[in-house]
């Protein structure tokens with residue numbers, strides 16, 4: 037039998053793995069497409085421990101997991117700046133193994149017909165050429181953030197980077213399509229580096245050169261949200277597949293859409309849903325900084341005091357290890373603990389998609405990782421954006437200034453500002469943000485409905501992958 041066989045290889049961190057698994061499942065709904073999902077050993081172990089992913093994917097005879105070491109020490113936290121070790125580990129350790137795997141025909145039962153990998157894996161271009169198969173890059177961050185990455189050489193050439201002077205509010209001129217929108221502070225965090233030889237800057241420049249050479253570029257977004265930026269991309273890389281929001285695209289395509297599609301690498305605490313059931317409609321602020329971001333103890337306390345002073349109910353994900361310098365929970369001032377007992381709920385990991393869809397949720401204080409941002413947009417939940425690093429700085433600017441779906445708190449962590457922003461989102465401008473959220477939510481849903489832009493792009497992607505059969 038002639039089948040298409042795709043190898044999917046995500047960056048081994050929560051956001052990208054989640055996204056790529058969703059795409060893998062969507063592809064597996066087509067029997068003539070076989071998918072091998074290459075996970076790092078570390079991620080696979082955690083997925084298996086925390087979800088029913090193995091059982092869930094057993095129903096697809098055309099799906100198979102494979103694992104590979106990622107070269108990162110087991111005791112490395114893989115969070116904060118340490119996450120760079122994950123990218124480096126994959127480059128140094130996983131990539132030669134991948135090359136070996138593909139050139140020695142280790143993938144069975146069908147030979148590989150397409151490589152589909154994270155956009156940051158520049159090494160994949162050479163491997164695909166060597167093996168003689170097409171390469172599709174899936175960049176799981178937002179196109180608006182990736183577009184600023186691609187413009188980095190232009191920004192350097194024009195002398196806009198490194199920044200001259202300390203004024204982060206200066207507008208940036210050399211990102212086409214973002215004139216008058218993006219300030220220095222809204223550029224990806226690595227643009228604040230003064231040394232252009234910095235490994236992250238060099239890696240990003242390399243990524244920009246590579247991704248436009250692939251056969252196609254996949255995005256987890258939709259035209260109604262990022263149409264103008266997608267048009268900019270098409271000037272460099274005409275074959276764009278904009279197929280998001282993937283999590284609702286998948287739910288819509290499954291025969292039993294109520295089944296869990298969780299790909300969490302922490303155990304989800306479902307008790308928070310019972311707690312949410314008891315709260316008034318749209319009264320709870322959800323607080324989470326995702327899987328990688330960290331905060332100092334001082335920032336942690338500022339946020340907590342801001343929440344308490346706003347008198348808002350909150351559901352807060354305090355991921356183990358995410359607060360640097362916090363020794364014990366008994367380190368917390370009594371008044372904060374007392375307020376939390378009355379109006380708060382703290383857990384270590386949430387079923388986030390379900391939480392955001394809950395009628396009691398009225399706002400989301402988020403780090404603006406791309407998955408979290410999209411999940412919030414899909415549920416029409418207004419956001420307070422507190423970006424941590426890389427792409428998140430751009431996403432938060434778009435949420436606040438372009439899409440008008442919330443407020444951007446970047447570079448600030450002060451209890452008075454937190455209180456003010458929480459009140460704005462949850463009370464003062466609640467109706468305005470909810471209405472705007474509803475409009476964007478409708479566009480998101482339309483895009484994955486039959487005939488919608490993401491629906492059509494996924495169809496085209498499936499068709500193109502089928503044609504890659506050899």
Ligand code: UDX
Nearest residue numbers: 050051052326327328353385386388389405406407408
């Ligand atoms: C990483 C990068 O740091 C970020 O810059 C990039 O945009 C995406 O990947 P991450 O922290 O993984 O960020 O954020 P995000 O993309 O938001 O993904 C987190 C995922 O974990 C989301 O799908 C979210 O639903 C899930 N999650 C988060 C949970 O299921 N439960 C939680 O408690 C928190």
